[in-house]
Structure formats: C-alpha cells, structure tokens
Amino acid sequence: MTHIKFKPWVGSRYERSKFGRRVMVLGESHYCSDPREADSEITRRVMGWLLDPAVEFDGWMNTFTKFAEAIEGRRMSREESRETWQHVLFYNFVQSPVSETRKSPTDQQFDQSAEAFFEVLEQYKPDVVLAWGSRLYEHLPNAGHEGADCLGYETWEYQLTGGKVCRVLATYHPSAPMFSPQEWHEAIAAFLSGK
16 A cells, blocks of 8 residues: 555656666645645646646746756756756655645654655665755654765665665755755765765
8 A cells, every 4th residue: 555645756767867867856845725736646737837838937936947957057947947857756755735835844744754755765766865955854764874975965875675775965945045056066966976
C-alpha cells in the first residue's frame, strides 16, 4: 500500500539527465484553500501550468524560475527554465495540504509524510535531492546520517535498497528574499558533480 498522496512530477529527461545523475527537487508543501484541489495529481498539475506557455504568468512561478537559474548558473526567463525542469523530478514532501501561504506545516504533517518520501526515493532512485529550505531539511526523516560537507554546507545521506546512497543538500527556499541564484549556483553545481 502506498503512502504517496501527491504523486511526483517527473521530467521527460529525468532518467538521462544532462546533469549526469538523477536529481530530485524537493519542495515543502502545497497550499490549497479548497481541500478538494489537493488530489493525487496536484503536483503534476502545478508543474503542467508552469511549463505550459499558454498559461498566463503568475507570481508563484518566479520560485521555479529562480531555482532553475541557481541550477544553471545564469539568468533565465520562465520559457528558458522549462528545459531545466525536464531534467529533474519535483516532489513536495508534506502529503497533506496547508491552508494558506506562509503557513508552516505542523510537526504531525511532516512526521506523517516520511513513509511516502521513502517510497518516492525507492521508486525513482534519485542520486541527489535539493531540498527547499532549512525548515524542510530539519524535518526530513533522521533515518540516514550526515554526509560530507559540500563547500561548507551540511549534507545528509539515505541508504536505499541495493546499496544505493541518496545525498541531500538544503538550499534557502527560492521564494525567500535572501535566496540568490548566483550565490547558490556554486554549491549546487559542486553537489551535482559529486563533491
């Protein structure tokens, strides 16, 4: 039985990513004023809106564009960032909706989402996870262990079946005012290269 309520969005080039490894971008939660919107396809629907040129720009899309800029190391438009998102998997950790933006999920919501997270790790076998924000990173399951620092940033490691190791690096949340794509690019690039 699966614990995954919000299925991940998987880019068309995730398995053969230009980064030379499978990359999961891990968001924290979905915000829904109407709980009926929070069905199993919500993550895929949101990413569909982001990537569809016919969908009018909305402010939340800046979060995804800024993070694509941090991965790629250059300024990008929403249109240019679409290619980057095809090379990653995007998944929101918390598996129940939060009622409004800027509201933190409860400790219980984080705890109840751990099993689904491990199911996603086992099913999609990412090599690396880029986690959005220190609050999320601090609420990740502690079943793993601390990994080697990446340019002074702490990392975490999970042991998956078959001996595979999945490394996690937390960044500032890309919607936060202090998030700088230029500053984060160096750490992300080093992490993706295995350092």
